[in-house]
Structures are given as C-alpha cells and as structure tokens.
Amino acid sequence: MNAxxxxxxxxxxxxxxxxxxxxxxxxxxxxxxxDRNYKPDPKSRSAxxxxxxxxxADTFLIPSALKGNFDNDPExxxxxxxxxxxxxxxxxxxxxxxxxxxxxxxxADADVLLRDINFFGLVTGPAANMLVFAHDHSLHHRxxxxxxxxxxxxxxxxIYGPSADAEPART
Amino acid sequence: MNAxxxxxxxxxxxxxIENEIPxxxxxxxxxxxxNGDYKPDPKSRSAxxxxxxIAAADAWFFQSVLDGSFVFDQAExxxxxxxLATAADAAAFYEKTMREKVSQLRATPAEKxxxxxxxxxxxxxxxxxxxxxVQNHSVHHRxxxxxxxxxxxxxxxxIYGxxxxxxxxxxxA
Numbered sequence: 001m002n003a004x005x006x007x008x009x010x011x012x013x014x015x016x017x018x019x020x021x022x023x024x025x026x027x028x029x030x031x032x033x034x035d036r037n038y039k040p041d042p043k044s045r046s047a048x049x050x051x052x053x054x055x056x057a058d059t060f061l062i063p064s065a066l067k068g069n070f071d072n073d074p075e076x077x078x079x080x081x082x083x084x085x086x087x088x089x090x091x092x093x094x095x096x097x098x099x100x101x102x103x104x105x106x107x108a109d110a111d112v113l114l115r116d117i118n119f120f121g122l123v124t125g126p127a128a129n130m131l132v133f134a135h136d137h138s139l140h141h142r143x144x145x146x147x148x149x150x151x152x153x154x155x156x157x158x159i160y161g162p163s164a165d166a167e168p169a170r171t
Numbered sequence: 172m173n174a175x176x177x178x179x180x181x182x183x184x185x186x187x188i189e190n191e192i193p194x195x196x197x198x199x200x201x202x203x204x205x206n207g208d209y210k211p212d213p214k215s216r217s218a219x220x221x222x223x224x225i226a227a228a229d230a231w232f233f234q235s236v237l238d239g240s241f242v243f244d245q246a247e248x249x250x251x252x253x254x255l256a257t258a259a260d261a262a263a264f265y266e267k268t269m270r271e272k273v274s275q276l277r278a279t280p281a282e283k284x285x286x287x288x289x290x291x292x293x294x295x296x297x298x299x300x301x302x303x304x305v306q307n308h309s310v311h312h313r314x315x316x317x318x319x320x321x322x323x324x325x326x327x328x329x330i331y332g333x334x335x336x337x338x339x340x341x342x343x344a
Contacts, residue, residue, distance in 0.1 A: 005176075005179050008176055008179065008180075009179075009180075009183065012180065012300075012303075016303055016307070020307075040211070040318055040319070040321055040322040041321030041322055043321060043335040043336070044318070044321060044335075132183075132187065133331070136187075136306070136310050136331070137331050139307055139310040139311050139314065140310050140311075140313065140314040140317075140330060140331060141314060142311065142314065143310065143311040143312060143313065143314020143315040143317075143318070144314045144315065144317055144318040145318075146311075146314075146315055147211060147215070147314070147315040147316075147318035147319060148211070148318060150211055150212030150214060150215055151211040151212055159311065160304075160307070160308055160311060164214040164215075165214065
C-alpha cells in the first residue's frame with residue numbers, strides 16, 4: 001500500500017462509517033424501548049452490554065489505530081462503561097463521538113495510515129487496514145443487536161431497507 | 172475514480188470477501204445443527220430463510236457489480252432462494268459461488284470497475300464501490316443469524332474472535 005492508496009482507503013471507510021452512523025445510533029437507541037437485560041441465551045451478551053460494546057469498540061479501535069497502539073485496559077473499560085445509565089445515553093455518545101472519529105480519519109496523514117500496528121498480538125498491518133476491521137466489527141454486532149430487538153419488546157429500525165416495524169410513510 | 176484506484180479497491184474487497192467466506196460458511200452450516208424454523212419474533216425471518224437470503228442475495232449483489240448493472244427480479248430471487256432447500260445447500264452454494272465471483276472480480280478490467288452505474292435510481296457511483304454493499308449486507312445478516320444460533324439449539328462459531336461456544340485457540344508450534 002502506498003501513501004495515495006492509504007488516503008484513498010481511509011476516505012472510502014470514512015464515508016462508509018459516516019453513512020452507517022445513523023442506523024447504528026437508531027439500533028442502540030432502540031434498546032431503550034425494551035428489556036435491556038434481554039439475552040437470547042445465558043451465554044450471550046445482554047442487549048445493553050452489546051450496545052455498550054459497540055460504542056466502546058467503535059470509539060476505541062479507530063482512534064487507537066490512528067494513535068499507533070491498542071492499549072486496552074479491561075478495568076478502564078469497565079469504568080468507562082459505567083458512565084452510561086441507559087441506552088439513550090449510549091446512542092447520544094455514539095452519534096457525537098463517531099462523527100468526531102470520522103473527521104480524525106479524514107484528517108489523518110498518509111504516514112499515520114501506513115504505519116504498521118500490532119493488533120493484540122494477532123496481526124500486524126498498516127493502520128488503514130484496522131479501519132476495515134473496526135467497520136466490519138461494528139456491522140456484525142449491530143446485526144446481532146438488531147436480531148434481539150423484537151424478542152426484547154422493542155422494534156427494528158430501518159437498516160439497509162425498510163424493516164417490518166417501520167412506520168408506513170404518511171401521505 | 173480512476174482505473175488504478177478501482178483496481179486497488181477491487182483487490183481490497185477480493186481479499187476481504189475471501190477472508191469472510193469461511194466464517195460465513197460456518198455460520199450457514201450451523202443453522203443445520205438447530206431448529207431452522209426458529210425466528211425470534213413472528214415478523215422476523217426464520218433461520219433457514221435468513222441463511223437462504225444471505226447466500227442468494229450476496230451472490231446476486233456480487234454478480235450485479237461484475238455486470239455493472241442492478242436489475243432485481245423478485246420472482247428470480249424467490250426461485251434462487253427456493254433452490255437452497257437446506258442450510259448445507261445454502262452453505263455449499265455460498266462458498267462455491269462467492270469464490271468464483273472473487274476470481275471473476277480479479278479478472279474484471281479496471282475501466283469496467285470504475286464505470287459509474289445506477290443503483291435503482293437512488294444513486295450513481297463507480298461499480299467497484301458497490302462491493303462495500305456486498306460486504307456490509309453479508310456481515311449484517313450474518314450477525315443477525317449468529318444471534319439466532321444458541322436460541323435455536325445450535326452453537327456460535329468464532330467470527331471476529333472466539334465465541335463462548337468456540338473459544339479462540341492460540342496456535343502452538
């Protein structure tokens with residue numbers, strides 16, 4: 001990957017993340033309309049825990065990639081999660097912080113995007129490639145959470161098209 | 172977008188999709204180890220319907236990018252899904268078809284990938300950029316399906332890391 005390609009890829013993903021932001025915030029906010037402790041199985045995360053995980057990962061992975069390291073302190077993560085008392089707060093945080101993250105991606109210099117970074121000892125690659133993982137990780141967990149919503153008494157917002165729960169268009 | 176950028180992005184997605192194929196195939200196969208008729212709500216797709224949708228829609232979406240043209244035929248889509256009777260059928264079709272399309276993508280001329288195409292009157296963009304929709308649609312529905320698996324009596328394979336059912340194993344020499 002050269003400098004031009006790194007900037008091109010970062011812009012591509014900044015656009016994608018920006019486009020996905022409203023749908024992800026809507027799914028996070030929908031957790032507030034049902035039983036936030038719902039989980040489909042005892043081994044699964046609860047809806048609220050999953051919402052917080054999405055917000056945490058999406059505001060940790062990309063800034064960490066741009067910073068050049070993934071220093072993850074689980075205890076600090078727990079303290080961070082404790083700031084939220086409900087999913088509406090998580091959604092509001094998500095809207096604000098991910099918008100800011102998108103701007104950081106667009107402003108990142110090519111040398112930052114090209115810098116090799118180690119991802120928890122699993123893989124090493126250019127920071128630009130970590131944007132890809134962060135993006136797909138987010139969509140994966142949002143899909144999971146969307147599958148919880150009806151079973152927990154909430155509704156599924158539109159994601160990649162109309163949901164069966166979406167209100168009909170008013171004429 | 173110039174031809175060089177289109178080729179770069181196509182190779183990026185070829186590698187991405189190639190990496191995701193084994194994981195998605197595992198999730199589709201996992202549907203066969205539980206109650207395929209399970210759905211979390213009467214308004215939701217059942218597990219087997221979702222598995223068929225992932226396999227057939229990903230293939231259609233990918234082929235549309237390769238063709239540089241989006242034409243949706245509901246009857247054809249229904250037929251494509253109906254051909255996938257079981258979860259194993261959906262998984263086998265998905266794995267074979269997606270690998271073929273990745274090869275076709277790598278052989279597609281840069282000029283065709285960079286050419287602007289119309290997406291159902293909503294937007295025009297270079298054909299190659301719609302590979303993001305192929306990937307995102309797949310990851311989204313695979314996430315949904317993964318959330319069904321335990322409740323339907325199956326198990327969740329590792330996806331972007333170990334799961335409680337399939338913990339991450341560190342390779343040892």
